[in-house]
Amino acid sequence: MVKGRTEIAELGEFGLIDRLTAKFSKNNKSTICGVGDDAAVIEASKDKAVVVSTDSMLEGVDFDLTYFPPKHLGYKAVTKGISDVVAMNAVPEQITLSLGISSKISVEFLDDFYEGVEFACKEAGVDLVGGDTSASMTGFVVNITAIGRAKKSEITYRSGAKEHDLICLTGNLGASYMGLRLLERERRVLQGVDNPQPQFEGYEYLLQRYLKPRARYDMVESLRKEGIVPTSMIDITDGLASEVLQICKASKCGARIYLERMPLAKQTTALAEEMHMDPVVAALNGGEDYELLFTVPLDKREQIMNLGCIDIIGHITAESTGAYLVTPDGKDIALQAQGFTPKK
Amino acid sequence: MVKGRTEIAELGEFGLIDRLTAKFSKNNKSTICGVGDDAAVIEASKDKAVVVSTDSMLEGVDFDLTYFPPKHLGYKAVTKGISDVVAMNAVPEQITLSLGISSKISVEFLDDFYEGVEFACKEAGVDLVGGDTSASMTGFVVNITAIGRAKKSEITYRSGAKEHDLICLTGNLGASYMGLRLLERERRVLQGVDNPQPQFEGYEYLLQRYLKPRARYDMVESLRKEGIVPTSMIDITDGLASEVLQICKASKCGARIYLERMPLAKQTTALAEEMHMDPVVAALNGGEDYELLFTVPLDKREQIMNLGCIDIIGHITAESTGAYLVTPDGKDIALQAQGFTPKK
Numbered sequence: 001m002v003k004g005r006t007e008i009a010e011l012g013e014f015g016l017i018d019r020l021t022a023k024f025s026k027n028n029k030s031t032i033c034g035v036g037d038d039a040a041v042i043e044a045s046k047d048k049a050v051v052v053s054t055d056s057m058l059e060g061v062d063f064d065l066t067y068f069p070p071k072h073l074g075y076k077a078v079t080k081g082i083s084d085v086v087a088m089n090a091v092p093e094q095i096t097l098s099l100g101i102s103s104k105i106s107v108e109f110l111d112d113f114y115e116g117v118e119f120a121c122k123e124a125g126v127d128l129v130g131g132d133t134s135a136s137m138t139g140f141v142v143n144i145t146a147i148g149r150a151k152k153s154e155i156t157y158r159s160g161a162k163e164h165d166l167i168c169l170t171g172n173l174g175a176s177y178m179g180l181r182l183l184e185r186e187r188r189v190l191q192g193v194d195n196p197q198p199q200f201e202g203y204e205y206l207l208q209r210y211l212k213p214r215a216r217y218d219m220v221e222s223l224r225k226e227g228i229v230p231t232s233m234i235d236i237t238d239g240l241a242s243e244v245l246q247i248c249k250a251s252k253c254g255a256r257i258y259l260e261r262m263p264l265a266k267q268t269t270a271l272a273e274e275m276h277m278d279p280v281v282a283a284l285n286g287g288e289d290y291e292l293l294f295t296v297p298l299d300k301r302e303q304i305m306n307l308g309c310i311d312i313i314g315h316i317t318a319e320s321t322g323a324y325l326v327t328p329d330g331k332d333i334a335l336q337a338q339g340f341t342p343k344k
Numbered sequence: 345m346v347k348g349r350t351e352i353a354e355l356g357e358f359g360l361i362d363r364l365t366a367k368f369s370k371n372n373k374s375t376i377c378g379v380g381d382d383a384a385v386i387e388a389s390k391d392k393a394v395v396v397s398t399d400s401m402l403e404g405v406d407f408d409l410t411y412f413p414p415k416h417l418g419y420k421a422v423t424k425g426i427s428d429v430v431a432m433n434a435v436p437e438q439i440t441l442s443l444g445i446s447s448k449i450s451v452e453f454l455d456d457f458y459e460g461v462e463f464a465c466k467e468a469g470v471d472l473v474g475g476d477t478s479a480s481m482t483g484f485v486v487n488i489t490a491i492g493r494a495k496k497s498e499i500t501y502r503s504g505a506k507e508h509d510l511i512c513l514t515g516n517l518g519a520s521y522m523g524l525r526l527l528e529r530e531r532r533v534l535q536g537v538d539n540p541q542p543q544f545e546g547y548e549y550l551l552q553r554y555l556k557p558r559a560r561y562d563m564v565e566s567l568r569k570e571g572i573v574p575t576s577m578i579d580i581t582d583g584l585a586s587e588v589l590q591i592c593k594a595s596k597c598g599a600r601i602y603l604e605r606m607p608l609a610k611q612t613t614a615l616a617e618e619m620h621m622d623p624v625v626a627a628l629n630g631g632e633d634y635e636l637l638f639t640v641p642l643d644k645r646e647q648i649m650n651l652g653c654i655d656i657i658g659h660i661t662a663e664s665t666g667a668y669l670v671t672p673d674g675k676d677i678a679l680q681a682q683g684f685t686p687k688k
Contacts, residue, residue: 006451013477016451020458024465024472028437030493031471040473042438042491045389052396054440054474054489060481061444093372094386096398098487100405107350107360114364121368127375128368129384130398133357137404138482143442145398145489147386149374 014337036250037158038087038234039148049155051148053084059102059139067183070109072211074116077144080237082124083215083290085148087235089156091220092148095121096130100141124217154229156294158250161232165295165316167255168230168304170216172263173240174279177286178271179203179210185275205267213290226303230294239285242337243293245323251295254321257314257335260328284325284335358681380594381502382431382578383492393499395492397428403446403483411527414453416555418460421488424581426468427559427634429492431579433500435564436492439465440474444485468561498573500638502594505576509639509660511599512574512648514560516607517584518623521630522615523547523554529619549611557634570647574638583629586681587637589667595639598665601658601679604672628669628679 008016021035032049033041039053057063057077065073082092097117101110121128126146182203190196200207216235223230232251234243240262244255264279272279295316296304304310314326324332352360365379376393377385383397401407401421409417426436441461445454465472470490526547534540544551560579567574576595578587584606588599608623616623639660640648648654658670668676 004452008445008449008451008454011451016454017475017477019451020454021472021475023458023462027465027469027471030437031473034438034471034473035475037474040438040440042394042473044394045392048389050386050388050394052438052440052474052489052491054398054442054487055476056442056444056478056485056487058444058478058480058482058485061479093374094378094384094396096384096396096489098398098400100400100402100485101352105352107352107355107363108348110352110360110364114367118367122371125371127371127378128365129375129378129386130381130396131361131365131379132399133361134400134402135405136402138402141400141402141444141485143398143400143487145396145440147396 032152033157038084041088041155044149047151047153049150049152051085051088051090051150051155052145053081054143054145055080055084057142059141065140067187068211070112071116073142074113075120075212077142078117078120078124078126079213079215079290081144081146082126082148082217083235083237085146086215086217086220087233087292088148088150089154089220089223089230089233090148090150092124092126092146092217094127094129094147096145097128098132098143100134100136102136102139105140124215154224156230156233158232158234158247161247161251161253161295161316162297163253163316163318164298165231166298166301166304166312167244167257167314167316168294168296169263169291169311169313170219170309171289171291172265172268173236173289173291174268174282174286175206175209175265176213176288177282178268179206181275182206182271183210203267203271205265206271210288213288215290216292219292222307226307228296228300228303230296233292233294236289236291236293237287238337239283239287240293241284241335244335245337247293247295248319248323251316252319254317254319255314255323256317257325259325261311261313263311376496377501382428385432385499388493391495391497393494393496395429395432395434395494395499396489397425398487398489399424399428401486403485409484411531412555414456415460417486418457419464419556421486422461422464422468422470423557423559423634425488425490426470426492426561427579427581429490430559430561430564431577431636432492432494433498433564433567433574433577434492434494436468436470436490436561438471438473438491440489441472442476442487444478444480446480446483449484468559498568500574500577502576502578502591505591505595505597505639505660506641507597507660507662508642509575510642510645510648510656511588511601511658511660512638512640513607513635513655513657514563514653515633515635516609516612517580517633517635518612518626518630519550519553519609520557520632521626522612523550525619526550526615527554547611547615549609550615554632557632559634560636563636566651570651572640572644572647574640577636577638580633580635580637581631582681583631584637585628585679586631589679589681591637591639592663592667595660596663598661598663599658599667600661601669603669605655605657607655
C-alpha cells in the first residue's frame with residue numbers, strides 16, 4: 001500500500017469516531033438515534049423505544065487480573081453495560097456477554113466471573129439473554145451489550161441542554177480512580193515479595209468504587225417518580241471534564257462548573273493527600289465513576305434538592321462562552337477532554 | 345485459591361456455556377427468549393419482537409491480518425453479526441461495533457475497515473448505530489452486535505423441528521474453509537520470499553467465500569413471500585455437523601443427512617482433491633459458510649423446491665434414533681460437533 005500512515009493519537013478517540021462514522025447514512029426508519037450518544041435508540045412501538053449500548057473491557061488495558069478478582073470483574077462488566085442505558089434515562093432489562101478466553105483462564109475463573117455477572121443482574125433486575133465465547137490468543141476480552149426500554153418522551157439525549165439549565169451530578173467523583181491508584185501502588189511495592197500483604201486499611205470504599213461500582217439505575221426511578229425528564233444526560237466513564245464537554249458539543253452550549261461544589265469522598269481526599277496529588281484531577285480526568293451528569297431547567301431546582309444525594313455543580317451557558325471550571329478565587333480553567341490513545 | 349483448576353477443553357464450548365448460564369433466572373417479562381439460540385428475542389410491542397445477537401472476532405484466532413484485507417474484515421464482521429439475526433427469520437436493521445485497537449493499527453487501516461462495514465451495511469439495508477473504541481494491548485478485536493425485527497409469529501427458533509420435517513440448506517458448504525486453507529498454504533509457502541506472488545488462480549470463489557461472505561438476508565424475504573415459516577433455523581458458522589446437532593438438541597429430535605445431497609462448489613472439490621483431503625470434512629466441520637439450515641413440514645416440499653437454490657439434504661427423526669450422516673452405500677456415521685478450545 002502506498003497510503004501514508006496516520007497514528008490514531010493524532011486524531012484522538014473522539015476525532016477518530018467522527019471520521020470513521022461520517023460516511024454512514026440511515027437506511028431504516030426504526031433507527032431513531034444512531035452513533036453519538038451513550039446508546040442507540042430504536043423504535044419498539046408507537047410510543048416506546050429500545051436502547052442498545054455496547055462496551056468492551058480488555059485485559060491489560062481496562063483491568064489487570066493480578067488484582068482484579070473475577071467475581072468483581074463480572075459485576076463491573078454489567079455495571080459498565082447498563083450504565084449507558086441508564087444514561088439515556090431508560091430502564092435496563094437485558095444484557096448479552098461475549099468473551100474471548102485465553103488458555104490461562106480456567107473453568108473456575110469463569111464460574112466466579114459469571115457469579116459476579118449473576119449477582120449484578122439480579123440486583124439490577126436485568127436478564128442475561130445471550131452471548132458468545134471464543135478463544136483469545138492474548139488476554140481475557142469481555143464485551144457487553146446492554147438493552148433497555150423507555151417511553152420515547154422520556155429518553156434523554158446528550159443534546160438537549162439549554163442555556164441557564166442546572167448541571168446536576170449524582171454521588172461523588174474520583175473514588176474509583178484513587179482505588180485504581182491504590183491497587184497499582186500496592187502491586188508495585190509488593191512485586192517479588194513472598195506472601196504479599198497489601199495495605200488497604202481505611203481505603204475500602206475506594207476499592208469498592210473501582211472493583212465493584214454500581215450503575216445508577218435507582219436514579220431513573222427517582223427522576224420518574226418526581227416527574228423530571230432531564231434535558232440532557234451522560235454517565236461518568238471518562239471523567240467529569242470529558243463528559244461536560246460531550247454535553248456541550250452535542251447541545252451546542254457552554255458550561256461553568258464550580259470547583260468548590262465538586263463532590264469528593266473523604267477517602268478520595270485522604271489518599272490523594274497521601275500521594276501528593278490533587279483530588280480534583282482524579283474527579284476531572286479519572287473516570288469510571290458510573291455516576292450520572294444531567295441538566296434540568298432552572299425551575300426544577302427545588303425538586304432536585306429534595307431528591308437528595310444530587311449536587312448542582314454548575315450551569316449551562318451560551319456556546320460562545322466555552323466550558324470552564326471556576327475556582328473559588330474566580331479563576332476560569334478551560335475543561336479538557338481525554339480519550340484513549342493506543343498503548344504499546 | 346485452594347480451588348482446583350478445570351481446563352475449558354474438558355467441558356467443550358457448549359458444555360461450558362450450559363454450566364455458566366445454568367443459574368441465571370428471568371427477571372423481565374420483556375425477555376421472550378434468552379441464552380441458547382442464535383439471538384435473544386425481546387418484546388417490542390404486542391405482536392412484534394426485537395432480536396439481538398453479539399459476536400466477537402479476535403486477531404490471531406478468527407483472522408490473520410497478514411492476508412485479511414481490512415476492507416473485507418469490516419464486511420465480514422457485518423455478515424457475522426447479521427447472519428445470527430437472519431437465522432431467527434428476522435430482518436436485520438441495526439448494528440453496533442466495538443473495537444479494540446492495538447498500536448500497530450493506523451487510521452488508514454480503520455478507514456478501510458469502516459469502508460467495508462459501510463459497504464455491507466448499505467447492501468443489507470442496515471444502520472450502524474453505535475460503538476466504542478478502546479486500546480488493546482495485544483491484537484485487533486472486533487465485537488459486533490446486530491439488531492433485527494420480526495413479527496413474533498414469524499420468529500424461528502432452533503427448537504421447533506418435528507419428526508418427518510425436511511432439512512433444508514441454502515447455498516453450498518465448505519468453500520469458506522477451503523478459502524482459508526488456500527490462504528494459509530500460500531502464506532506458508534511464501535514466508536520469507538521477497539515480493540511474494542501467491543497463486544490463487546481458479547480459486548477466486550473460495551477466497552471470496554472466506555474473505556467476503558454475504559449473509560442470507562435475501563432468504564428471509566423469499567420465505568416471507570412464499571408464506572413459509574420454518575419450524576427451526578440456524579446459520580452455518582461452526583460447520584454443518586455442529587448446527588444439525590444444535591437443532592437436534594434444542595428440538596429434542598434426531599436427524600438423517602444424506603451424503604450425496606451435500607452441496608459442494610466445484611472449486612471446493614477441486615482444491616480438496618489437490619490437497620488430498622475429503623471435501624465433505626470441510627462441509628461438515630469447516631464452518632463460516634453463513635448459509636441457513638432450516639426445517640419445514642413435509643407438505644412444504646414443492647414450495648421449497650420452487651424457491652430454487654435450496655437443497656433438501658435430509659429429514660428429522662425421533663430423538664432416540666440420534667443424528668447421522670448416511671453414505672451412498674447406506675452406512676450411518678454419527679455426527680460430531682466441534683466447539684472452540686482455547687489456543688496457547
